[in-house]
Structures are given as structure tokens and as C-alpha cells.
Amino acid sequence: MDTPPKAIAGVSTFLDDRLGAGSFLKRNLRKMFPDHWSFLLGEIALYSFIVLLLTGTFLTFWFKPSMGHVMYDGSYEPLKGIMMSEAYASTLNISFDVRGGLLIRQIHHWAALLFVAGMVVHMLRVFFTGAYRKPRELNWLIGIGLLSLALFEGLTGYSLPDDLLSGAGLRITQGVILSIPLIGTYIQFFLFGGEYPGEDIISRFFTLHILLIPGILLALITAHMILMWVQKHTQMPGKGRTEKNVVGAPFYPAFMAKAGAYFLFTFGVLALLGTFAQINPIWLFGPYTPADISAGSQPDWYMGFLEGSLRLMVPWEINLFGTSGGTIPLSVLIPALVPLGIIMTGLALYPFLEQWVTGDRREHHIADRPRNNAHRTSIGISAVTFYGILWLLGANDEISANFHIGLYETTIFGRFAIFLGPVIAYIITYRVCIGLQRKDAEVVSHGVESGVIKRMPNGEYIEVHTPPADDILAHIRGKKEIPVIESGVDREGIPPKGARSLIGRLRAKMSKAYGTDRIPLEEGHGHGEEHAAVGAGERKEVH
Amino acid sequence: MTDNTIDQPEDRVPKRVIGTPPATEAVLKDETVHEAAALPGVIYQDPASARKAEKTVALLFLIAFLAGAGFIASYVIFQVGTIDKTSTSNFALGGTLALALLALAAGITTWVRRIMPKYTMIQERHPMASDAETRETVKETFLAGAEESGFVKHGLLRRTLLLAAAPLGLAPLFLLKDLGPLPGTKLRHTVWGEPTKTGKPRRLITEGTGQPIRAADFNSPGGILSVVPEGYEHDLNALAKATLILLKFRPEEIKSGTNLNWTHDGIVAYSKICTHVGCPAALYEQTTHHILCPCHQSTFDAADGAKVVFGPAARPLPQLPIGIDGEGFLIAKADFNVPVGPSFWERGDAEAEAREKAEKA
CATH class of the missing domain: 1.10.287 (Helix Hairpins)
Structure with missing residues (x-):
């Protein structure tokens, strides 16, 4: 094939004449994408979002976002003749009277769960490999924005069917809004168009759910993609990979085809789930009434940590002005805002705090292996533990019922675990990281076990060690030094200017702890002539 | 992959x-x-x-x-x-x-x-920052443009432009005002305090069946009944505040926290709306008289004025004063004396206020 087919050549010429697209394609058709399984996690979220847009559009064709009362007269016998909102009736209609409606509704719900899950796992990957470092801080912040918006998007969508379960979520949301000091009641009355539940919230959430939030999500995702494209992807350390290159497969044709296949995989798995794994069977719950609740109500997984933190809280409430007002319901306010605030603010600030501590202003394009930045990894795992305990305690009633543990015992355990768990996780993770670094150092200096057992003349058995493969060695040697800010005193015993204040001293101390390499790889040992010696079976390790 | x-x-x-x-x-x-x-x-x-x-x-x-x-x-x-x-x-x-x-x-x-x-192809990567020359050119262009526009020199223009933008920026906030009415004191009252059309006291209605409750027939110690106000059986706004749970105790079971004047023959009515974030506190354990909210597991002692025994709720479920009408049906004698449901800024220590009032009377 020496010339492109006429159809493509003609269109290309037409477009290039008008847009000059040629120079863009010249630069980008062969754009390199480094390959690592963990680089595909964000794509799960991206493709779930596309599935959400497609299935969501389908659902809007039949869904009626109205709280007006109607008598149900559809195909689902058990609810016939019951008064309900139009929203609930139309959701039943989608489920039972539209061909493929149930399938699309279930795919939509599963895709929403996978969307947030994909984002979270992708974020953890970026965090633990330090891929948020300069120049990618902005994309990191966009990512945090996407995650926060996705939670709101999920919350608004969850409330739309107006069944008993979705109403329970809405009621909790209302209670939390009411608890906001000074303006809580006003926000509640404006949001709900008066008293709870009113007749406006479904149509208002509908607009937020299908227009405003997805619009912003789409814009931010586009920005996220553009920045990723312009800044090029990070790569794991390895042979031939430097801070100044990208090693991988070209966009056209390999990466393009792989990405297409990956979208189809994601969609296919969601279709499987939507077909065989029932989710949110709204017809079983009945229409919403604030007077009832179904026991064992559980939110979607990504809201579970808020549920858990509400359950853990102790009954604190203060009245600033006694009987005349100033009520601050700490038992609602703290669990609803503090964990979310700690996690989101911590995530947003981390790249900048790390830069401040290490004084590192360089660009980073080689991703860290999590073990090589033990403190960062430990901080990350503590945060995951903090989130995980809250999340687990969001299901403490299920835990209590299934494992025959007292309900209150699970809560009391959680009240301690939420403080102790992250500390223990930090210590354990730190030790594991150091242990893995030691293992790396050993591989570099002593090689790997070959599986060959040799008997020595004196009767001793030893295992022969061989040097590691080149690419593994390059991967391990990709370990980068973490800079430490200057803190030592000079010859006259005067510390540098930045380290004199209290904060300066703290910073210097943190920097030293964060950056000091406790297990440096032995340079010039194990490579070179030693290498050959090991290969010849002369250097032996007693195992 | x-x-x-x-x-x-x-x-x-x-x-x-x-x-x-x-x-x-x-x-x-x-x-x-x-x-x-x-x-x-x-x-x-x-x-x-x-x-x-x-x-x-x-x-x-x-x-x-x-x-x-x-x-x-x-x-x-x-x-x-x-x-x-x-x-x-x-x-x-x-x-x-x-x-x-x-x-x-x-x-x-x-x-x-x-x-x-x-x-395993290799592509060069270049620093993100533009070179110094480009930066210098941009800086000069920016300064030249600012100078040419007169924005720097003409202070009156600058200040009036900012002045003009301010109200336009605030206008959308005003447009949002009609999203809802102001709260007023709506959260402090429920329909139990409103007079009925006929002027008779408002009856307690069993949720679901829609039947009024004859005190003599409600004889299920250990049982719990979900109750809605007469005339508002399907009004969700009313139900969000006025739904009750009704329990019957043997006289010796009732403890000091419960206001006996507000009970009728061992029948006690509490707000069903949890004081934590407003879920219906719908679970009841007969042996311990504990009411449990399934959302966040706030637990209330029904025999003792529904005081909190566990969980995040900070206040007891308010008790409704009940009695019977001429036909023997349960009725509300008055509204709750404190706001029901979740706490809010303007609420204050309504319980203390109610106690003060009761002492004065």
C-alpha cells in the first residue's frame, strides 16, 4: 500500500486545506504511550463516563422528573393502583414497559459505581507513583475536582427514582444541610423549594444531574485529557527510559486500537453486570414517604464512608446562645464535613506540601515505585485506612448481623480504630517499604536465586546466585534520590536563613525524615566485573 | 492488556x-x-x-x-x-x-x-517551560498592550469598569432568591398543632390502613404502631415532621423521663423522625424498650422519654401530648413543645425553654 485510499486522502486534503490539520497529525499520530497495567486505570473511569452519557441520554427519553402525584397503572402488578410520584412511576415504566429499559438502567447504575471506583483507583495509582509531581500538579487538581463532582453527580442521580431507598438518602442529605451553622435552614428551604421534601427537588436534581454537573465533568475531563496529551504520560523506570524521553507504543495504530478494545471491554463488562447482577430493584422498595424506611438501607459504595462517619460520631451538640438559638449539631456537622474535608483538602495540597518539604522544583516524568518513597506511601496507606474504616463502619449493621457481633461494639471499635488504624497502617507500611527496598538492594548487590544447588568440596550446599536481568536491574536502579532541603549549620554555627524560625526548623526536620535514603543501592557493586564473576558461578551466596 | x-x-x-x-x-x-x-x-x-x-x-x-x-x-x-x-x-x-x-x-x-x-519506540521529551526569549517577548507584548489600552493610565475608566461589573456579578444571586420561601418558624411546628376544619381535635390515624385508633383497642404492650395525622395521611411535607410512633406500656414500666400527663392509659406517642438527621426511627426492641433508627443507629429508650442511650443523636425524640375524644379515639391535645427532627441553627435549647415555660405555668 503506497498511497492512502482516495476516500481518506480526499477528506484529509479537504480538512488540511482548511484547518492545517496535517502539522498536528504529523506531531501526534506517532505520539508515544508508555505501557504499564496501572496506566489503564483512569481509562476505566473515562470509558464508564462515556457509557454513562450514552445510557443516561436513553433514560431521559422516558424519565419524568416530576413529583406530581399519579396512580400507577403500569405492568408491575404489586404496585398497581398505588399513588406515587411521576418520577417513580416513570422509573417503573422504564424498568417494565420499555424494551431494554431495565438493562440500560442497570448498566447506568453499574457504570456510575465503576466510574467513581475507576477514578479512585486511578488517583491512588497517581498518588503512590508520585505522578502528580511537577509539571502535573494542575492535572492532579483537575482530578480532585472531577472526583468531588462525581460524588455530587452520584448523589443527585441516586435521588431521582424517588423510591423509598433513594428518599432515605435524600432525607439524610437534608438533615446534613440543616446542620450547617447560620445558613443551613436557608439553604434547605432554597434547595427544596420550601419544607422537606416539597415538590421541587426531583426536577432540580434532574437539571443538576443531566446538565450542569455532567457539563462541568465533560469540560474538566477534556482539560484532563489535553493536559495529559501535552505533558505526555509518565513512565515507570526501566531500560532506556529517562526524564527526557517517552518509551512505548505509538498512538497510531497500536495505542488507538488498544484503547478502543479497552472501551469495548469496559462496556462489555458493564453490560454483563447490568444483565446478570441486579442493582437497585426500585420496584421492591415502593414509593417514597418520609414516614417509612426499609431496614438495612445502604447508599452506593462511594457514599459509604460518609454513612460510616455519621454512625461513629458521639452525640455532641452545642447551643451557643442557650434557648435563643446558635445550635451547632456537631454530631452531624463533624462527620459530614470533616472526613471529606480532610481527604479532599489533603489530596489537593499534597503535591505542594511535598514540594515545600523536599524543596524539589524539578520536573518529574519517571514515576516512583511506591516503596522508594516510604513516607509518601505510608501517608497514602494511612489515608486509605482512614477512609476504609469509615467505609466499613458504614455497613456495621451488616457486619453485626452476618458475624454475630454486637452492633454497639462495632461502633465503639470504630471510634477507636478511626484514630489508631491510620497510625498502625503508617508504621506497618513504612516497615514494608523499607523491607522491599532492602530486597532491591540485595538483588542489585547479590543477584537473584538461580535455583541451582551446588555442593561444595567440603560438603556444604549452596544456591548459586545469578545477576538479575537487565530490565529488572534498570527498573530497580530507577530509584531516585528525594532531595533534602539545606538545614545544617554552616562553619560559624549559624543555620541557613530558612531554617531559623520554628516552622523552618520543622520543615528542615520533616525534609530530612522524608528525603533521607535509608537503604541506598550499592553503586559500583554487583555490576561490572562482579557481574561476570557471578555469571561464571564463582561468587556464591550461602542461603 | x-x-x-x-x-x-x-x-x-x-x-x-x-x-x-x-x-x-x-x-x-x-x-x-x-x-x-x-x-x-x-x-x-x-x-x-x-x-x-x-x-x-x-x-x-x-x-x-x-x-x-x-x-x-x-x-x-x-x-x-x-x-x-x-x-x-x-x-x-x-x-x-x-x-x-x-x-x-x-x-x-x-x-x-x-x-x-x-x-519500544522512543520519543524525546522537552521541558514544559518556554525558553527565556519567548517569555521575555510575551512579557513585553503584555506590557505594551496594557500601555496601549490605556487601562493603566486612565484610573477613572478602570474604577468605573469595576463598578459596572459589581452589580452584574451579584445579579444572578438575587435571581436565585425565589428558589424557595424563607424558613420562618416552619420548622418549629407540625400539623398536630393546627386546628381541624371541624374544630375538633386531630385524631391519630394508623399509617397504611387510614383508620383512627380507639384507645381501648390499642392493647399490645410491646407493640409499636406508625401513626400519621388525620387529614394529612398523604401529605409528605406534613408527614416529614408529624409522623409518630405509638407504644403501650404497663404503668410500672414507664420511667420518669416520660411525661405522664401526655400519655393515655399507658399509651405514649413519640415523634418518629430521628433527631439526628431525620430518618424514621422505625425499629423497636420489645424487651429493652429501645427504639432504633436504622440509618445511623441512634437508640432511644421509649420507656424513659425516648432519651438517647446510644448513637449520634443528641436529643430525645419529642413526646406528643395525647388524649381521647368523646368517641374514645386517640387525639393530639397539642403540638410538640419542641421542634421535631434534625437540629438547625435557629433551634436553640428548645428543651430548656419548654421546661422554663412549664415551671412558670
């Missing part, structure tokens, strides 16, 4: 396997390949195995075609309308859709992995 050059063991073996022609040779043999194939880092697959892979890919694409056609057929064949029909239609549509998508995905993946070359 990936073929990382580091993690994949296959890359650790020599690139050239016995029987595999070297990359350059493949280029020469295969006439259809473009000259770009000579690029470093592009390792072609063995043509024989690629031809074999093509068959696999074709089979997968064929499955995708059949499943896709099956999806359309399922749409036409399987109707919905009953639970069983819907279920069948769902399995047929979903199964064929999933199969079509997954077969297509597997086909493309096989294509990439076994027919397309293995790539």
Missing part, C-alpha cells in the same frame, strides 16, 4: 526466537509493509503466527456480528409487559450485547497483540 517491557517475562528472553526471521528480513519479505517499518523499536510478528492470529480475530469478529444481530433479533422477538417477560427480554438483550462487545474487544486485542508489531 499490557505488554510492558519490564514486567513481561517474554521480553526477558532474547527477542529473536528460533524459527523467527529477524525484523529486517520480515520487512523485505512482506511487500505490503510501508518503509516506515524500518524504524527502530518496531519488532514485527512472525508472519505465520500472524496469519494464524488472523483466523482467531476473524472468528471473534464473526461472534460479535452474530451477537449483535442477536441483540436486534431479541429486541423484536422478546416483548415486555410482565415481570417474567421483562426478565427474559433483559437477559436476551443484555447477554447478546455483552457478548458482542466482549468478542469485538477480544478480537481487537488479539489483533494488537499478535498481528501488530511490538513497539
Whole structure:
């Protein structure tokens, strides 16, 4: 094939004449994408979002976002003749009277769960490999924005069917809004168009759910993609990979085809789930009434940590002005805002705090292996533990019922675990990281076990060690030094200017702890002539 | 999905396997390949195995075609309308859709992995920052433009422009005002305090059946009944505050926290709306008289004025004063003396206020 087919050549010429697209394609058709399984996690979220847009559009064709009362007269016998909102009736209609409606509704719900899950796992990957470092801080912040918006998007969508379960979520949301000091009641009355539940919230959430939030999500995702494209992807350390290159497969044709296949995989798995794994069977719950609740109500997984933190809280409430007002319901306010605030603010600030501590202003394009930045990894795992305990305690009633543990015992355990768990996780993770670094150092200096057992003349058995493969060695040697800010005193015993204040001293101390390499790889040992010696079976390790 | 050059063991073996022609040779043999194939880092697959892979890919694409056609057929064949029909239609549509998508995905993946070359190409990366010269030019251009526009020199222009923008920026906030009415004191009252149309006291109605409750008939110690106000059985706004739980105790069971004047013959009515965030506190344990909210497990002692015994709720469930009318039906004697449901800023210590009032009276 020496010339492109006429159809493509003609269109290309037409477009290039008008847009000059040629120079863009010249630069980008062969754009390199480094390959690592963990680089595909964000794509799960991206493709779930596309599935959400497609299935969501389908659902809007039949869904009626109205709280007006109607008598149900559809195909689902058990609810016939019951008064309900139009929203609930139309959701039943989608489920039972539209061909493929149930399938699309279930795919939509599963895709929403996978969307947030994909984002979270992708974020953890970026965090633990330090891929948020300069120049990618902005994309990191966009990512945090996407995650926060996705939670709101999920919350608004969850409330739309107006069944008993979705109403329970809405009621909790209302209670939390009411608890906001000074303006809580006003926000509640404006949001709900008066008293709870009113007749406006479904149509208002509908607009937020299908227009405003997805619009912003789409814009931010586009920005996220553009920045990723312009800044090029990070790569794991390895042979031939430097801070100044990208090693991988070209966009056209390999990466393009792989990405297409990956979208189809994601969609296919969601279709499987939507077909065989029932989710949110709204017809079983009945229409919403604030007077009832179904026991064992559980939110979607990504809201579970808020549920858990509400359950853990102790009954604190203060009245600033006694009987005349100033009520601050700490038992609602703290669990609803503090964990979310700690996690989101911590995530947003981390790249900048790390830069401040290490004084590192360089660009980073080689991703860290999590073990090589033990403190960062430990901080990350503590945060995951903090989130995980809250999340687990969001299901403490299920835990209590299934494992025959007292309900209150699970809560009391959680009240301690939420403080102790992250500390223990930090210590354990730190030790594991150091242990893995030691293992790396050993591989570099002593090689790997070959599986060959040799008997020595004196009767001793030893295992022969061989040097590691080149690419593994390059991967391990990709370990980068973490800079430490200057803190030592000079010859006259005067510390540098930045380290004199209290904060300066703290910073210097943190920097030293964060950056000091406790297990440096032995340079010039194990490579070179030693290498050959090991290969010849002369250097032996007693195992 | 990936073929990382580091993690994949296959890359650790020599690139050239016995029987595999070297990359350059493949280029020469295969006439259809473009000259770009000579690029470093592009390792072609063995043509024989690629031809074999093509068959696999074709089979997968064929499955995708059949499943896709099956999806359309399922749409036409399987109707919905009953639970069983819907279920069948769902399995047929979903199964064929999933199969079509997954077969297509597997086909493309096989294509990439076994027919397309293995790539380890290198692209240069440049620092993100523009060079100093560009930055200098931009800076000069910016300053020149600012100077030319007169924005810096003409202070009056600058200040009046900001002045003009302020109200326009605030205007949208005002437009949002009509989203809802102001709260007023609506959260402090429930419909139990409102007079009925006939002027008679408002009866307690069993939720669901819609029947009033004759005190003499409500004789189920240990039982719990969900109660709504007469005339508001289906008004969700009213129910969100006025729903009750009704319990009957033996006289010796009732403790000091319960206001006996507000009970009738051992029957006590509490607000069902949890004082934590407003879920209906719907679970009841007979032996301990504990009312449990299923949302966040706030637990209240029903025998002792519904005081909090565990969980995040900070206040007891308010008690409603009840009595009977001439026909022996349970009625509300007055509204709750404190706001029901979750706390809010303006609420204050309403319990203390109510106590003060009671002492004065």
C-alpha cells in the first residue's frame, strides 16, 4: 500500500486545506504511550463516563422528573393502583414497559459505581507513583475536582427514582444541610423549594444531574485529557527510559486500537453486570414517604464512608446562645464535613506540601515505585485506612448481623480504630517499604536465586546466585534520590536563613525524615566485573 | 492488556526466537509493509503466527456480528409487559450485547497483540517551560498592550469598569432568591398543632390502613404502631415532621423521663423522625424498650422519654401530648413543645425553654 485510499486522502486534503490539520497529525499520530497495567486505570473511569452519557441520554427519553402525584397503572402488578410520584412511576415504566429499559438502567447504575471506583483507583495509582509531581500538579487538581463532582453527580442521580431507598438518602442529605451553622435552614428551604421534601427537588436534581454537573465533568475531563496529551504520560523506570524521553507504543495504530478494545471491554463488562447482577430493584422498595424506611438501607459504595462517619460520631451538640438559638449539631456537622474535608483538602495540597518539604522544583516524568518513597506511601496507606474504616463502619449493621457481633461494639471499635488504624497502617507500611527496598538492594548487590544447588568440596550446599536481568536491574536502579532541603549549620554555627524560625526548623526536620535514603543501592557493586564473576558461578551466596 | 517491557517475562528472553526471521528480513519479505517499518523499536510478528492470529480475530469478529444481530433479533422477538417477560427480554438483550462487545474487544486485542508489531519506540521529551526569549517577548507584548489600552493610565475608566461589573456579578444571586420561601418558624411546628376544619381535635390515624385508633383497642404492650395525622395521611411535607410512633406500656414500666400527663392509659406517642438527621426511627426492641433508627443507629429508650442511650443523636425524640375524644379515639391535645427532627441553627435549647415555660405555668 503506497498511497492512502482516495476516500481518506480526499477528506484529509479537504480538512488540511482548511484547518492545517496535517502539522498536528504529523506531531501526534506517532505520539508515544508508555505501557504499564496501572496506566489503564483512569481509562476505566473515562470509558464508564462515556457509557454513562450514552445510557443516561436513553433514560431521559422516558424519565419524568416530576413529583406530581399519579396512580400507577403500569405492568408491575404489586404496585398497581398505588399513588406515587411521576418520577417513580416513570422509573417503573422504564424498568417494565420499555424494551431494554431495565438493562440500560442497570448498566447506568453499574457504570456510575465503576466510574467513581475507576477514578479512585486511578488517583491512588497517581498518588503512590508520585505522578502528580511537577509539571502535573494542575492535572492532579483537575482530578480532585472531577472526583468531588462525581460524588455530587452520584448523589443527585441516586435521588431521582424517588423510591423509598433513594428518599432515605435524600432525607439524610437534608438533615446534613440543616446542620450547617447560620445558613443551613436557608439553604434547605432554597434547595427544596420550601419544607422537606416539597415538590421541587426531583426536577432540580434532574437539571443538576443531566446538565450542569455532567457539563462541568465533560469540560474538566477534556482539560484532563489535553493536559495529559501535552505533558505526555509518565513512565515507570526501566531500560532506556529517562526524564527526557517517552518509551512505548505509538498512538497510531497500536495505542488507538488498544484503547478502543479497552472501551469495548469496559462496556462489555458493564453490560454483563447490568444483565446478570441486579442493582437497585426500585420496584421492591415502593414509593417514597418520609414516614417509612426499609431496614438495612445502604447508599452506593462511594457514599459509604460518609454513612460510616455519621454512625461513629458521639452525640455532641452545642447551643451557643442557650434557648435563643446558635445550635451547632456537631454530631452531624463533624462527620459530614470533616472526613471529606480532610481527604479532599489533603489530596489537593499534597503535591505542594511535598514540594515545600523536599524543596524539589524539578520536573518529574519517571514515576516512583511506591516503596522508594516510604513516607509518601505510608501517608497514602494511612489515608486509605482512614477512609476504609469509615467505609466499613458504614455497613456495621451488616457486619453485626452476618458475624454475630454486637452492633454497639462495632461502633465503639470504630471510634477507636478511626484514630489508631491510620497510625498502625503508617508504621506497618513504612516497615514494608523499607523491607522491599532492602530486597532491591540485595538483588542489585547479590543477584537473584538461580535455583541451582551446588555442593561444595567440603560438603556444604549452596544456591548459586545469578545477576538479575537487565530490565529488572534498570527498573530497580530507577530509584531516585528525594532531595533534602539545606538545614545544617554552616562553619560559624549559624543555620541557613530558612531554617531559623520554628516552622523552618520543622520543615528542615520533616525534609530530612522524608528525603533521607535509608537503604541506598550499592553503586559500583554487583555490576561490572562482579557481574561476570557471578555469571561464571564463582561468587556464591550461602542461603 | 499490557505488554510492558519490564514486567513481561517474554521480553526477558532474547527477542529473536528460533524459527523467527529477524525484523529486517520480515520487512523485505512482506511487500505490503510501508518503509516506515524500518524504524527502530518496531519488532514485527512472525508472519505465520500472524496469519494464524488472523483466523482467531476473524472468528471473534464473526461472534460479535452474530451477537449483535442477536441483540436486534431479541429486541423484536422478546416483548415486555410482565415481570417474567421483562426478565427474559433483559437477559436476551443484555447477554447478546455483552457478548458482542466482549468478542469485538477480544478480537481487537488479539489483533494488537499478535498481528501488530511490538513497539519500544522512543520519543524525546522537552521541558514544559518556554525558553527565556519567548517569555521575555510575551512579557513585553503584555506590557505594551496594557500601555496601549490605556487601562493603566486612565484610573477613572478602570474604577468605573469595576463598578459596572459589581452589580452584574451579584445579579444572578438575587435571581436565585425565589428558589424557595424563607424558613420562618416552619420548622418549629407540625400539623398536630393546627386546628381541624371541624374544630375538633386531630385524631391519630394508623399509617397504611387510614383508620383512627380507639384507645381501648390499642392493647399490645410491646407493640409499636406508625401513626400519621388525620387529614394529612398523604401529605409528605406534613408527614416529614408529624409522623409518630405509638407504644403501650404497663404503668410500672414507664420511667420518669416520660411525661405522664401526655400519655393515655399507658399509651405514649413519640415523634418518629430521628433527631439526628431525620430518618424514621422505625425499629423497636420489645424487651429493652429501645427504639432504633436504622440509618445511623441512634437508640432511644421509649420507656424513659425516648432519651438517647446510644448513637449520634443528641436529643430525645419529642413526646406528643395525647388524649381521647368523646368517641374514645386517640387525639393530639397539642403540638410538640419542641421542634421535631434534625437540629438547625435557629433551634436553640428548645428543651430548656419548654421546661422554663412549664415551671412558670
